[in-house]
Amino acid sequence: MRNLLLSTILIFFISCGAQKVIIYNLDYVITYRLNSNLQLNPAQKEELENDVGNFLNSNKEYSALKINSILEQVRFNKKDQSPKYTVKNSTKILTQIDDVYFHLSAHFTPILSEHIASLSTKQQRKYLIKLEEKGQEIQKVPIEESLEKALSRFSYMFGDLNKEQIELINKFIQGQQRFRQLRFKHRALFAITTDEIFILKEEKERRSAFEILFKKYDVDFEKRLKENQVKNLIPFWIQFANNLSEKQKDHFNERLDEIRSWIVYFAKQSY
Numbered sequence: 001m002r003n004l005l006l007s008t009i010l011i012f013f014i015s016c017g018a019q020k021v022i023i024y025n026l027d028y029v030i031t032y033r034l035n036s037n038l039q040l041n042p043a044q045k046e047e048l049e050n051d052v053g054n055f056l057n058s059n060k061e062y063s064a065l066k067i068n069s070i071l072e073q074v075r076f077n078k079k080d081q082s083p084k085y086t087v088k089n090s091t092k093i094l095t096q097i098d099d100v101y102f103h104l105s106a107h108f109t110p111i112l113s114e115h116i117a118s119l120s121t122k123q124q125r126k127y128l129i130k131l132e133e134k135g136q137e138i139q140k141v142p143i144e145e146s147l148e149k150a151l152s153r154f155s156y157m158f159g160d161l162n163k164e165q166i167e168l169i170n171k172f173i174q175g176q177q178r179f180r181q182l183r184f185k186h187r188a189l190f191a192i193t194t195d196e197i198f199i200l201k202e203e204k205e206r207r208s209a210f211e212i213l214f215k216k217y218d219v220d221f222e223k224r225l226k227e228n229q230v231k232n233l234i235p236f237w238i239q240f241a242n243n244l245s246e247k248q249k250d251h252f253n254e255r256l257d258e259i260r261s262w263i264v265y266f267a268k269q270s271y
Helices: 002-013 016-024 026-038 042-074 087-117 121-140 143-158 163-175 177-198 203-241 246-267
Strands: none
Touching: 016 026, 016 246, 026 042, 026 087, 026 121, 042 087, 042 246, 087 203, 121 177, 143 163, 143 246, 163 177, 163 203, 177 203
16 A cells, blocks of 8 residues: 555656656556556456546645645755754654655545455455565565665765765665564565455455555554654754755755656646
8 A cells, every 4th residue: 555655656756758658647557556466357457547547636636735845845945054954844844745645545545445355266365475475575675775776766866976975875774674674574464464354255344344454554654654754764864965065955956846847747637
C-alpha cells in the first residue's frame, strides 16, 4: 500500500523526458504496478483501472494544493542567509508530507481491499507468493545498492556532491537499516494475516477484514515512521540542507520549479 502511493508521488522526481507521458497515463501505471502482484483477469483489470482513475480524479486537486504548499516551504530564499532548517520547521514539513500520504491511503484502502477480496483461490495463492517475494527483496537489497540509489537521487536534486556530503548520506543510509528490518518483519506479519483473511468464505467479510488490516498497517507504520524521522531523518536533513552551497541551492530550486510544472500538468488531467 505505502510503496505504491509513495512511488506514485516519487514519479515527479524522475527525468522530465518521460514525465508527461507517465502523468498522462498515471491510472494505467498504477494499475500495472498493482496487477504485477494481483494477477487480475482482463475484466478485473479494467474495473481496477476505472477505480484508480476515479481515485486520481477525486484526489488530484487536494494533492496538487498540498504538494505545492510543501514545495514553497522547502524552497531556498537567496535573500535569507540564516540556517533554513530547524527541528521545529523540519518536523512541520514532514508532518504535512505524512498527512498527504495518509489522506491518500485512507481513500485508496477501500479500493484495494475490494479488489484483493475478490481474488479467486488461484489468484490468492499467487498474491501470497508475491508478498513473500517482495519481502525477501527488501531484506536482500545490499547496503551498497541503497547508497547508490540515494546518491543518484541527491545528485539529481542538488547537483554535484562533495566528499563530506557523500559521507553524510552514507551515514544516513546506514542508520536506515534498522527501519528497513522493521519494515521486513512488518510485511511478514502482513502476509500471515492476509493468508488468514483469505480463509473467510464471504467476499464481504474479506473486504472488511482487509480494510481493518490496511488501517492497522498505517497506524503501525506511522509510529515507526515518526521514530525514524526523529532519530535519523531530521538530524540528517538539518545538517545536510543547512550546509549546501549557493550553486546547490539554485539547482534544488530549479528542480522544485520543474516539479511544480509537473504538478500543474497532473492537476489538469482527467483519468
